[in-house]
Amino acid sequence: MSEQPTPVSSAPDFNDPAVLAQLRARQRSRALFMAGILIALCVLFYVITIVKIGVWG
Amino acid sequence: MGNDKTMTEAVPQMNAQPAALAGQPGVIMPAHWRDFWALTKPGVIRLVVFTGLCGLLAAPGHIHPVIGFVAILCIAMGAGGAAALNQYHESDLDALMKRTANRPIPAGRMDREAALQFGLALSGFSVVIMGLAVNWLSAAILAFSIFYYAVIYTVWLKPNTPQNIVIGGGAGAFPPVIGWAAVTGDVTMLPILLFSIIFFWTPPHFWALALFVKMDYARVGIPMMPNVAGEKSTRHQVFGYSLVLFAITMAPYALGLTGATYGISAAVLTGIFVALAARVGFRVAGEGDTLKPEKQLFAYSIVYLFMVFTALVVDRAVVPVIGV
Numbered sequence: 001m002s003e004q005p006t007p008v009s010s011a012p013d014f015n016d017p018a019v020l021a022q023l024r025a026r027q028r029s030r031a032l033f034m035a036g037i038l039i040a041l042c043v044l045f046y047v048i049t050i051v052k053i054g055v056w057g
Numbered sequence: 058m059g060n061d062k063t064m065t066e067a068v069p070q071m072n073a074q075p076a077a078l079a080g081q082p083g084v085i086m087p088a089h090w091r092d093f094w095a096l097t098k099p100g101v102i103r104l105v106v107f108t109g110l111c112g113l114l115a116a117p118g119h120i121h122p123v124i125g126f127v128a129i130l131c132i133a134m135g136a137g138g139a140a141a142l143n144q145y146h147e148s149d150l151d152a153l154m155k156r157t158a159n160r161p162i163p164a165g166r167m168d169r170e171a172a173l174q175f176g177l178a179l180s181g182f183s184v185v186i187m188g189l190a191v192n193w194l195s196a197a198i199l200a201f202s203i204f205y206y207a208v209i210y211t212v213w214l215k216p217n218t219p220q221n222i223v224i225g226g227g228a229g230a231f232p233p234v235i236g237w238a239a240v241t242g243d244v245t246m247l248p249i250l251l252f253s254i255i256f257f258w259t260p261p262h263f264w265a266l267a268l269f270v271k272m273d274y275a276r277v278g279i280p281m282m283p284n285v286a287g288e289k290s291t292r293h294q295v296f297g298y299s300l301v302l303f304a305i306t307m308a309p310y311a312l313g314l315t316g317a318t319y320g321i322s323a324a325v326l327t328g329i330f331v332a333l334a335a336r337v338g339f340r341v342a343g344e345g346d347t348l349k350p351e352k353q354l355f356a357y358s359i360v361y362l363f364m365v366f367t368a369l370v371v372d373r374a375v376v377p378v379i380g381v
Contacts, residue, residue: 030087033090
């Protein structure tokens with residue numbers, strides 16, 4: 001976790017293709033991260049339910 | 058988490074025309090997921106998770122490993138949510154202190170509203186999952202600990218009183234109580250003593266830090282003890298609290314709640330703590346002092362808490378099993 005994203009202190013220029021590409025990359029990264037969290041929560045709730053109804057353990 | 062300005066106002070959809078927003082004031086890039094991770098203060102969470110796990114392992118009775126894992130996960134999520142809410146509230150002050158200026162909000166990598174929503178979501182999820190999966194007593198204590206840190210400490214105590222660390226220390230002291238309650242569904246004497254150990258450990262731990270970063274706190278007007286009561290008084294209090302810590306740490310053994318493994322370990326570890334605190338408590342730091350004793354006490358205090366709680370778990374959960 002030592003690598004820090006580049007600080008953005010001023011308003012980004014979305015006309016710049018490089019900025020636009022960075023924007024898309026961050027949106028993609030966050031979307032994948034959110035998807036990962038949602039899948040993990042689904043699995044967690046499934047496992048909790050299985051344990052609670054006494055099937056496992 | 059997905060509702061910062063960049064996501065809703067600036068670039069609502071992938072196919073929107075972001076060029077129209079070029080140069081618009083207040084529009085910043087979406088925060089990277091690493092910034093959300095940083096917002097949870099992972100270093101603090103490590104200690105919170107560890108003490109929560111120790112409370113869970115030291116408790117009598119049995120908990121299903123999956124439910125135990127969920128309880129620890131919820132403690133971690135709750136601590137992360139509270140940390141995010143803390144950084145949301147303190148972003149202006151963080152920007153003025155060298156130690157905190159590179160946090161996601163003051164560094165301009167994240168919108169404040171995104172931090173608020175992330176903190177609220179994480180806190181809410183942690184309490185609800187804890188209640189549904191584990192029990193509602195541990196969920197209630199978790200909810201109160203989040204409120205204690207994010208509101209009582211951050212909003213009320215920290216900017217108003219030099220006793221902020223003393224009373225606010227309670228916020229970090231709840232995890233072992235939550236871990237215990239997750240197993241037993243109640244709170245008895247031992248978890249209260251575990252709470253007290255962290256409570257009385259916090260002032261000497263934090264004031265040792267405050268002694269060598271006091272200029273940072275003075276600059277932003279936070280009334281930390283060295284800036285308000287003076288360095289000499291703070292040093293004496295560091296030593297005084299270390300003596301109280303010694304008494305509290307020995308109490309579980311003295312009351313027969315733990316065995317000799319814990320008793321001997323706690324006596325040795327806390328004895329070293331008191332010795333280091335005495336060195337800090339009775340010295341006068343001159344101009345250009347490197348403050349080595351203060352830094353040593355701060356570093357040892359972290360190791361100390363890990364070791365005392367490890368000794369407790371070994372005494373309560375390992376020794377009876379292996380029959381030493």
